[in-house]
Amino acid sequence: MALLPNLRRMMIIYRGNWKWIALSQIFVLLSAFFMLLIPVQIATLINLGVITGNISVIVDSALTMLFFAILAGAFAMANLYVAALVGEGTAHYLRTIVYEKIQTFSFGNLDTYPVGEMLVRLTNDIYQINMAANYATRYMLYAPFMILIALVFVYIGSPSLVWIFLLVIIITAVLFGVISLVLQKQYQERQRTLDAENNVLQEDFAGVRVIKSFVMQDYENKRFEEKNENFRLASLSPLRTMSLQLPSIFLILGLSNALVIWYGGMQVIAGVIEVGEIVAFTQYFFFILAQLWILSYVLPQIIAAEASGGRLAELIDTVPTVLNAPDAEALIPGEIKGRVEFENVSFSYDGPGGKEAVKNISFTAEPGTTVAFLGPTGSGKSTLINLIPRFYDTTEGRITIDGHDIKKIPQDKLRTIVDIALQESVLFSGTIHENIAFADQDMTYEQVREASLAADADGFVSAIPGDYKSRVARKGTNFSGGQRQRLSIARAIAPHPKILILDDSTSAVDVATESRIQAAMSTLMKETTIFMVAQRISTVLTADTIILLDQGEIVDKGNHSELMGRSTLYREIFESQLGGIRKEDVS
Structure with missing residues (x-):
């Protein structure tokens, strides 16, 4: 089994820069070598200078020691510079590859890793590896080399004392080995509790308005305090273990001295x-003391980094739940008509054999038509439309676009054909223009404004000083919920996709605004196949086909008039929401 496999793997970047690493270790060896020559001069100074009273020997030895100290310091500084490059380079490399890996995750993977946990891995865990790479470059060869060469010099100068040297090294090595095994488990537990604490922080900061609205500050304070206390206790465990390390070393060396x-x-x-x-021998013992003192700090850092490396390796090794087929065919978006067909589709979040969220779904959406999904909460509406852009893959059956199985279409190509406005209207910090033109940052002002007009967003955008160059705060907090939804709809329709999905994306706007959006889209997107998910029936009245879902299955489908005539469930939804409106007014 390889030593520190996770940490070694995280530093793979430096295989291509081994010459710099090798040069830094040459600096390390030279620094250690010249430092170890100083006690030799001390022995000469005492034996041939002080005891005999020879002034010239004393001066020569002192100047030689000064020269050796300057050389040792210069080489140590050169190594420190390279060590800093190694540490920061490792951190930069890991942040890049882990972030890019997370971008490849499917929705199923993102369901597994909470946001707070991924943030800890991208920050704290990478910091641990940064420090370990820095320390390893500076000391991991320096300390053993110092001890080995000191042993050689002692053997040459005082062979009768070598056994004491060896005894100290063996006892210290056993001590480090035992402590290292304990520390690795303790650092893993510390990072796990840090994940839990950050998940609570993420939730509370994101939902602070809800907490205040329900006066639940005390409850959330207690919840955070529980996680914070767990993290405190988990952090103390390795500190207690480490607290035994340095006194033990001093005890061993004190007795040895x-x-x-x-x-x-x-x-x-x-x-x-x-x-x-x-x-001279006591000087070598001082060098050993210094190196063991350094190792008492370096080794725990490396052990912590090994635990962090394992957590990063877990992310890097995660296989996306949705993958491109080896024989994937890149369709030309301009040739797509937008005919979507579900053929006996079933899906379970738990995979094959699990409880099915939707089952035995079959229907066809012709190009340019609007298909709406309606049903009680939890009936599978959002799940169903998430299968079209392959956010999840069907467990059974298949979905085709113009006869092409979507599993045979590369995901990046599929998502240029299918655009979606999700339930949660997420905006990014930047300008309004950048948010609407998210799919194509080269989009012109006219294209952006056209989409904004269709989404009924141009009115409030034009009223803002700065127009479409106005800044958007993180997550769009400087806009109301309805405004965020309209900007999200504009972002979805701006690239003129062949298939557009609106996942309850007008729930925060009033009925009049919703009607204007639908009217504008019927003109601008007349060749686009549109899928709608809605909670309120007024959203779906004009759809070409309304698919009524209940418990993950299609219970009926047709247009409004047809469903009013034959579906009890549809009439119940209609009566509960629009009971005060005459049926003939909306038929």
């Missing part, structure tokens, strides 16, 4: 070694 002084002193008295070697 005492052992060196006692045993080394006996060796000096016996004439086996000289005082300078003992002083």
Whole structure:
């Protein structure tokens, strides 16, 4: 099993830049080498200078030590520069590939990962890897090399003391190994609780107006506090474990130093070694102390990054639930007529064998006609229209456009044929023009205004200082719900798609505005096949075909007059919503 497989995988970008990484590690080795030459000069200074009173040896040794220190510092600085490039480069690379991967997710994948969780992975988890890459470049070769070369110098200068050196290294390695195993599980739990906390924050910030409206601040405060407390406890666990690490190292080295002084002193008295070697040996011990102290911080960071790397790998390895077929055929949008046919379509969010949200759906929408879906909440209306642009794939049956199975059409090509205004009117920060021209940023002002007129949005847009260059706040919060819906409809119809889906997209506008939108669209989009989902019956009265759904199945279909004559469910919906209007007025 490879060491740190997730972290190694996240740093794959540097396979193409190995020369820079190799150069930085040469800097590391040179810095360590010159630093380790300093105790050799200390031994010379004491044995041949201080004890004998030779001033020239003292001066030469001091200047040599200064020269070695300058060289060691210069090479260390060069390595620090490369380490910063490695850390930031890794973070930039991971943010890019993970973000691009999320963009490939199907709706089914997005149902699995809450927004708050993905944000944590794109920010905190990548930060952990950034720091680990930085530290690894700076210290992971430096510390072992320092210890190894120090061991060689001790063996050359004081072979009788080598066993103490080895004892310290073995005990410390066992200590690090045990702590590392514990820390990895603790860091995974910390990130999991951070996900949960951020999900609550995401929900509460997005729904703050609802919270205030229902005076539920205390309830949400308690809910957040529970998640925050879980995160606090999960964060303390690795800190408690790490708190044992550094004192243990100091204890080991303190006892070892005492052992060196006692045993080394006996060796000096016996004439086996000289005082300078003992002083040099304690300097090497100081270097070991420094390196182990650094490793006590670096290794936990690397372990945390390994846990974060696993979480990023999970996203990167996620296979979209909707994939292009190997034999996908790229249709030419200009040649599409817009004939849509459902052939015994069934779908389950749980996959084959799961509870079906829609089942045995069969109907045909001819080019240029309007098909409306009506039924109680939860009857499968939105589910059904989400299958047309392949936000989800059918579990059984098939959907065709002009006879072509949509599973054989590349998704990007399919979605240039099919445009949709979703239930939630999401606008992006930028200008009104950029939002309406979202499908084609080269769209002209005239094209944007034409779509805006059809969506009955031009009136309020023109009244804003700045017109279509006016700024849109994040999520369109500077517009009312009805205005956001009209801008979303304009965005959907601006590219003149062959198939247009309106998923309850006029629910926030009044009936008069809705009527103007429908009248304008009947002219502008007369060659477009339109699918409507609606909760209120006034939206669907003029549709060519109304499909009545109940519990995921078609219970009847026809135009308004036909359904009024034969469908009890349709009449009940009509009476409940438009009971005060004479039937002949809307027949």
